[in-house]
Amino acid sequence: MSAKVITITREFGSGGRTIGMVLAHRLGYDFYDHNLVEKLAEESGFAQEFIETHGEDASSANSFIFRFNNSGCDTVDRLYIAQRKLIRELAEKGNCVIVGRCADYILRERTDTLNVFIWAKEEYKQNRVTSYYGETEEAIEKRLINKDKKRIAFYQYYTGRKWAQAYNYQLCLESSRLGIERCVDIIEEAARKFDETGKIEVTD
Amino acid sequence: MSAKVITITREFGSGGRTIGMVLAHRLGYDFYDHNLVEKLAEESGFAQEFIETHGEDASSANSFIFRFNNSGCDTVDRLYIAQRKLIRELAEKGNCVIVGRCADYILRERTDTLNVFIWAKEEYKQNRVTSYYGETEEAIEKRLINKDKKRIAFYQYYTGRKWAQAYNYQLCLESSRLGIERCVDIIEEAARKFDETGKIEVTD
Numbered sequence: 001m002s003a004k005v006i007t008i009t010r011e012f013g014s015g016g017r018t019i020g021m022v023l024a025h026r027l028g029y030d031f032y033d034h035n036l037v038e039k040l041a042e043e044s045g046f047a048q049e050f051i052e053t054h055g056e057d058a059s060s061a062n063s064f065i066f067r068f069n070n071s072g073c074d075t076v077d078r079l080y081i082a083q084r085k086l087i088r089e090l091a092e093k094g095n096c097v098i099v100g101r102c103a104d105y106i107l108r109e110r111t112d113t114l115n116v117f118i119w120a121k122e123e124y125k126q127n128r129v130t131s132y133y134g135e136t137e138e139a140i141e142k143r144l145i146n147k148d149k150k151r152i153a154f155y156q157y158y159t160g161r162k163w164a165q166a167y168n169y170q171l172c173l174e175s176s177r178l179g180i181e182r183c184v185d186i187i188e189e190a191a192r193k194f195d196e197t198g199k200i201e202v203t204d
Numbered sequence: 205m206s207a208k209v210i211t212i213t214r215e216f217g218s219g220g221r222t223i224g225m226v227l228a229h230r231l232g233y234d235f236y237d238h239n240l241v242e243k244l245a246e247e248s249g250f251a252q253e254f255i256e257t258h259g260e261d262a263s264s265a266n267s268f269i270f271r272f273n274n275s276g277c278d279t280v281d282r283l284y285i286a287q288r289k290l291i292r293e294l295a296e297k298g299n300c301v302i303v304g305r306c307a308d309y310i311l312r313e314r315t316d317t318l319n320v321f322i323w324a325k326e327e328y329k330q331n332r333v334t335s336y337y338g339e340t341e342e343a344i345e346k347r348l349i350n351k352d353k354k355r356i357a358f359y360q361y362y363t364g365r366k367w368a369q370a371y372n373y374q375l376c377l378e379s380s381r382l383g384i385e386r387c388v389d390i391i392e393e394a395a396r397k398f399d400e401t402g403k404i405e406v407t408d
Contacts, residue, residue, distance in 0.1 A: 166323055169378070171378075172370035
């Protein structure tokens, strides 16, 4: 039996999105990352731009200034709730890979879901981000920190979990040492032979 | 190229030791776990019993009462230093799997070392420990907590690292969901194709 859903929680520049995409292709699964934004915009009525800005960024939601001064705060929470609803529906349909957006936490009760965390060393993430998105005026070190800081804040704010905790995933992989392809191989291997009943027993 | 050394940091009852043993057998590598105690006793002059008690238990070393009242404290530190020396020598020889004893941290500068963390759900660990070591008067929940608490204290005391942090390992695996055999397969796959130069580059 295979895992019906694979969630990938990843650091910015770690290649987690690429890993998810190749994996989905190999397994013949749907892939949800950026296209989740479009789907969500269709179903929820949120503007695509708003989702892109706040869909994985809680820096506004957990800022006191924002929370109390800006009426958009409740909207960020409502966006999270809409995302959660959509992610649950997609998981119910099954056969998909979902990247980011606290999907691991949202689907934590499902036994058919394989949760994966991808991280990488700073140098690797810097190289990837520069080669994919090009140079900007902002220094690469700062870009990485800013992006990851927001993502981590979003994750911790809505899940109450700590970032990069092995206990939240069946698999954690360092893409900078294992390489993108090896990561895909490993997740595929685990996904194809995943006990979706969630049964726990002594196997040896 | 293969990883020359594989370190396995594991929770009590997670099956990490079994995983390491089967893996070493498959790769034709030496396996160091309990036999490290004998080797260390030979080379360092420490009594086997003392190593068994203090080799992965810092509850004495990081207790203030013990530290200031009991002259054995320095001995525990010296035991750690002797273990560290031995682990470095074994890694230098290569082709081995080392379980526990902060080997991941001790060998952190080596690029030919694959560091793995194995954890499992409580129910799974309880079942394994009871089936392997039998029932005792002490409740199984308490046995697990006591053993893991000491191991984690030892690890955190001597490495300054947090337990179960994905960043300290190339691979973290939940044995209770993936199963012992799948864990061995995954580590073997990663170990056999490990870039031992430690070179980090954008690979796709």
